[in-house]
Amino acid sequence: MDAREAALRRAHGHAVRWLASLSERRVPARASVDEVVRALGAELPEDPGVPADVVDLMAAACEPGLTAFPCGRFHGFVVGGTEPAALAADWLVSAWDQNCVMRAASPAYAAAEDIASAWLLDLLGLPGHSAVGFTTGATTANFTCLAAARDAVLRRAGWNAARNGLAGGPPVRVVAGADRHIAVDLALRYLGLGAPETVRADEQGRIDPEALAHTLAAGGPGPTIVVLQAGDIHSGAFDPFPAAIRSAREADAWVHVDGAFGLWAAASPAHAHLTAGCASADSWATDAHKTLNVPYDCGLAVVRDAPALRAAMGQRGDYLIHDEQGDPVDKVPELSRRGRAFPVWAVLRSLGRSGVADLVDRLCRHARAFAEGIAGIDGATVLNEVVFTQVCAGFGSDARTDRVLARLLDEGDTWISGSTWHGRRVMRISVSNWSTGDEDVARSLDAIRRAVTCA
Known part of the structure; x- marks a missing residue:
């Protein structure tokens, strides 16, 4: 001791x-x-x-x-910080060292997961009977939801994938927007479904609902899954959910929403309109270690049809103690797993409903301040409609934009990543940290101005 x-x-x-x-x-x-x-x-x-x-x-x-990821001046990769209650709770997670696989093995963890799940569904406006799995991140959350989708649509087509595998069964058709996140493609590869059939998106990355309707109406040889997104990785834009989901329903498709950071707009009365209609989908993936600001790692897989999730993820062993209410292991790929729901419960209990809304609103306000500040720099252009927490900007030629980015990292007062969007090199700012304040934004903008002057 x-x-x-x-x-x-x-x-x-x-x-x-x-x-x-x-x-x-x-x-x-x-x-x-x-x-x-x-x-x-x-x-x-x-x-x-x-x-x-x-x-x-x-x-x-x-x-x-160490990179100062928790710093209020880190604006790369959509990386959140760690809210104080969540950090302290995560220390206890390591000290308690619970294997959170079964209700009987850790009643404390099961209680925290039950409560946190109910609070999350309430905050995000999702169906209250949905199942919530606590995964490593949005990539695994997408995988988990799409596994439930794959097996469910195959069952509707008369094929039992759990028993028979995929070989010999009807092909599953997956349709997604052209500007989807790479995590969707990765999850589909894991699931043996291959690359999705893509539908054109507009200049902000939103799926074209008319093109989606036309693609779905053309039909396919097997059951269909439609993947939509809440929060484009470059623009922060949200797909037009009512029209897109209506077309998917006409095609008897399962609808999955990748909302790694953007799904949290639903928790803010001022930004909930961005997710209008999203709750009509069948499954949703998001991160808690992004917009909600709990420690790495924590993703959330939400599936409306709880039995479908349990059928895809559930595990049975003679040595396990199964509970009639179901166990945490029934909702995620991992058997051995960390107590991720404890920090989620802690941050929600600490912030409350209004605190979560204020967190989302502050991140969005800082993004708008970045856009306004960059728009005032000679030779700079803000390239996206700043509707949530993402800002993309260019500084003339690709070469000059890259010089500005290199100068920023060399100076080190802020971290802002580069990317390529619509064939153009851009500065991509992601405002995701609870501790980012007005002074951090001002310092980061000053660093951008200095970098532009030297580039």
């Missing part, structure tokens, strides 16, 4: 110092992978060490190689 307490005290001290450094530290890492490897030591020691000393070594060796 003494060794464990000493190690925990050292870890606490290092964590507090790291968090205190975020407001002033350089955002990109200072050290390379090779430098950190040398500091950690590549050779496995022959003899045991003192746990507290190991913690000190890890902290000292890794700190220069």
Whole structure:
């Protein structure tokens, strides 16, 4: 116990110092992978060490190689920070060390997951009887939902994929917008469904509902899944859900919504109109470690037809203790799994309904401030309609835009990623951190102005 307490005290001290450094530290890492490897030591020691000393070594060796993801000036990759209650709860998750597979094994975890699930469905305006699985992230959440979709549409076509596999069964047709996220394609590959049939999207990435209706009306050799999105990765745009879902229903298709960060618009009265009609879908995927700001990792797979999710994901073993109400393991791919619902419960309990809405609204307000600030820079162009938390901008030629991005990372006062959108190099700003304030936005804009001047 003494060794464990000493190690925990050292870890606490290092964590507090790291968090205190975020407001002033350089955002990109200072050290390379090779430098950190040398500091950690590549050779496995022959003899045991003192746990507290190991913690000190890890902290000292890794700190220069850490990127300040939790900093209010990190605006890349749609990475959230960690809200205080969620961070503290996550420390307890590690200390409690629960394997959250069965209700009987950890009643505390099952209770937290039940409550957090009900709160999430309420906040997001989704059907209250839906099943919620806590996954590693939106990629696995998409996989989980699409697995339930695949098996369900095949059952409707008279084919039992769980028993027979896919070979010999009717082909599953998947239709998605041209600007979908790559996670959708990855999930479909995992599921043996191959690349989706694509439908054109508008300049903001929204699926064209008329093109979708025409594609679906053309029919196909097997049952259909339609994938829509809440929050385009570049523009933040939302698909026109009422028209798109209406066409999907006419084709007897399962509708899945990839809403990794954008689904949280539903939790804000000021932005809920962006998700109008979305609740009529059959399944939804989102992240809690993005807009909700819990620690990595936590995704959410929501399926209206709870038995369909259990049929796709459920596992049975003679040594397991099964509960008649169902178990957490029935809703996700993993058997051994971390207590992800504890931090989700903590952040929802800490913020409450109005706090979650305020969090979403603040992120959107900061995105608009970025767009307004960039629009005032000579030679800069904001390329998207800023409806949520994403901003894309160009600075003349592709080469100049890349020079601006390189200068930003070299200076290090902010982190903003580059991307290619509609064949053009862009600066892509994702405002996702609860701790981002007006001063962080102002400092980041100043850094952009300096980078433009030097480019």
